[in-house]
Amino acid sequence: MQEYAIDYVLIPLIKIGIVFGALSGVIAYLTLLERKVIAFMQVRLGPMRVGPHGLLQPIADGLKLMLKEDIVPERADRWIFTLAPVITLVPAFIVFAVIPFGPTIHFLGRDIGLFITDINIGALYVMAISSIGILGIILGGWASNSKYPLLGALRSAAQMVSYEVALGFSIMGVLMLSRTLSLVGIVEAQRDSHVWYVFLQPLGFILFFICGVAETNRAPFDLPEAESELVAGFHTEYSGFRFSLFFLAEYAAMIVISSMAVTLFWGGWLRPFSSIAALGFLDVIPGVAWFALKVVIFLYFYLWFRASWPRYRYDQLMKVGWQILMPLAIANLIITAVLVLAFGGAK
């Protein structure tokens, strides 16, 4: 009975606490990283005053957002207006329940997997839950009862419809190769087949990442908040803490997409060339660190894109989504299916 309580209550609670805490910290410092990286790319210095090289800036920003006045527009639908940021934030966080951060480790006489839970439909769960976040954006834009948020919300809806499909198709190739939907299973399949799936599915990976960037409403697909045309898009009417919830959700979604790209295509917690024994010295770096390193590289790409590329025009966005990404994703799916049938998987 005691054992049962430890295995199924205590350990998961500790894991959830660690993941939640780490995630909040990563999001806070991701905002600083974004400001710094974009500043350097624009030959500026970025935040420098709060702490050495602005290292305490996220704390100052957080405090400011907490203390700011929380305004609800008079004509807004108060209930939905309040609910929308929560609807966006919660899915972005609970996706992390299935993302594996590292291999199963032996600790205090127990085998502890470095993931909160490993469900056999992990990839499906991530796809399903991460789509809910956009519902919050649409509701927030609608409930604000104001023109710019509404336009942002409409764009968000159109963008979701266009890119969700290609996103789903683009990971199908990986699922066919690994023959499992469990994210832990996918990483283990990459270990057993001695190759990261990005080398078998390069097109799938590129499509996944493009659609992922569009799914998280980041540049160059940040039409729902397009500050140069829509003021601030769907969160124009939001201020203070409610705005910060949207903000957190956006960054959490970026981390989700980066983690999914790492897990599905870049071998999750595996070190580079995990099958070559000669590189065994790389094993001193734990799997969690490899995972974190890869995720940070993808987050850097997000920021790099934002500093480099202009925003797509609305019709271009639709054209890219339906006329280019969709057919490519389906072609990739069919070719992978034929090859898997012909050669019996990558093994």
Add this chain to the structure above:
Amino acid sequence: MIVKRPDLSFLKKIFFYDLIKGLLLTFSYQRPSANYTEQYPKERAKVAERFRGAPRLNNDPITGETLCIACNLCALACPEHCIEVGWERDPAGKKALTTYTFDLSRCMFCGLCEDACPTPCLELTQEFELSLYGRRDMKLDRQQLEAGVQPLIYTR
């Protein structure tokens, strides 16, 4: 206006040639030597050698007496009439400076007063921190002019 799009070959298009070119450019700007930002109060901007800033009345470095001979040429040269020189005759009959006011609020820093000055007394220095709390404070008297504007130096 007709915008001519760059005619990219098919290969360049499918491998995102132009997008990657942009990415590499922004990446190269991250080198610290490309950075332009000056951390102003901590790092002071370097002004040009011929920059004309806050006025100062110089004293003789040995005797400590003013170099001004109260000739009034600066006041005559000033297009804005912002300089007023006060003098009285000393027992020998020579002009001696008593008061000197310089109205910074009207000054346009043309430097004609500096050019007119026959001694090295009136000088427009390199100091550029001239903000004050009101127009009234901008009328500098002789003591202030002899002291010159003392910038608050911050350290890193």
